[in-house]
Amino acid sequence: MSVAERKLREKEVIRKKIIDAALQLVKNEGWESLSIRKIADAIEYSAPVIYDHFANKEAILFEISQDGFKLLLSNIHKAISKQASPRQELKALVDTYWKFALKNRSYFKLMFGVGMPCCGEGKMKTEFGALQDIIYEIIKKIIVEKKTNIESACYKTHAFWSAIHGFTSIMIARSADVPQTMNVSVLDQMVVNIIENL
Amino acid sequence: MSVAERKLREKEVIRKKIIDAALQLVKNEGWESLSIRKIADAIEYSAPVIYDHFANKEAILFEISQDGFKLLLSNIHKAISKQASPRQELKALVDTYWKFALKNRSYFKLMFGVGMPCCGEGKMKTEFGALQDIIYEIIKKIIVEKKTNIESACYKTHAFWSAIHGFTSIMIARSADVPQTMNVSVLDQMVVNIIENL
DNA sequence: TAACTTTGCTAACACTGTTAGGTAAATTAT
DNA sequence: ATAATTTACCTAACAGTGTTAGCAAAGTTA
Secondary structure, three states: HHHHHHHHHHHHHHHHHHHHHHHHHHHHOOOOOOOOHHHHHHHHHOHHHHHOOOHHHHHHHHHHHHHHHHHHHHHHHHHHHOOHHHHHHHHHHHHHHHHHHOHHHHHHHHHHHHOOOOOOOOOOHHHHHHHHHHHHHHHHHHHHHHHOOOHHHHHHHHHHHHHHHHHHHHHHHOOOOOOOOHHOOHHHHHHHHHHOOO | HHHHHHHHHHHHHHHHHHHHHHHHHHHHHHHHOOOOHHHHHHHHHOOHHHOOOOOOOOHHHHHHHHHHHHHHHHHHHHHOOOOOHHHHHHHHHHHHHHHHHHHHHHHHHHHHHHOOOOOOOOOOOOHHHHHHHHHHHHHHHHHHOHHHHHHHHHHHHHHHHHHHHHHHHHHHHHHHOOOOOOHHHHHHHHHHHHHHHE
């Protein structure tokens, strides 16, 4: 019986190797030039072996983008837990989001890429929702604190999320096209302004 | 001498045919599955002919995305010219932007795709800037009207643009992942709120 | 009419994702 | 321990990709 267990473990090891190699290749050469044969080369197996572990290339990219979400959510939770007030929590969330995008462009592009071959419509509902839920909870707390209209929490979550994500997307996707006046301080000021008007 | 002119005209015709065919294919099957051979097939030429008109595939996608910008800017100018006040201009701009994204998803994905093979960093500075300039001018007018701080116009342009683009990107990229509470009325309310706080 | 340029083709190269089929090794059953 | 069976892994191949080289025919100019 333990033979089967060992085999499963070994399979898991190769699976991890595939993901690790793929991520490394994406980081070095961009996701456009990622190929099954390059992954196979990196893990020192022949190409078809990869199909024993993943249905297709898209499934690999999908799993990587899910890992990205896990990492981002973990970073956010860590950052939030250190804060003393909901307002500081919201600031810490934005800071973490921005730093994640900046330091992990490959992940970010896979996770939020418009028209990405993997992780398209309807595949990221849970990961996507988790992020939105965190924002929602913090905003609710601030609204309670400020005693403004609690019913607007939902709308405000979307508005907040739109602004933060829009800023980050523009910066990551088009860094060279963006005027110098659009920099991180704009993001900071945006958060301050949004909190003021919650 | 007029022979050369005719030849240039004929070249232009084929060039246009390539772009048209490519755009049609992108609209029908998505940009991922666009291929030189498919374009060649559509225009009833052999594949290498395309390289007499474009350096490579990326150049075709680049030109298409530029056409997209031209169309979007033209739509915006048309919509703005019909408005009576800067506030209505801003609303019309957002409305046009949103409708453009909705009706021309292919264009939008090419124009603003995070990590798109074409139109990456540094290639869209002018088109990108033109859009931002329009927003800037309207916002300045509103600020003058409201007699608030004119120096904040630049920051507010970025913040506005971030929010609008973020909302649209999320909707276009992830329509199936987005909760039902995030709909066009959120966009409307966002614009109203932003104008209020300019 | 001869020389030259342009046009457009086929064939090919080096890739891509993916599948079929076979072989040798590892595991299980007898 | 031997036979049967499953698993692991490979090579070869298919159909497709972007792109280039080289050639033949047509069009243009001298």
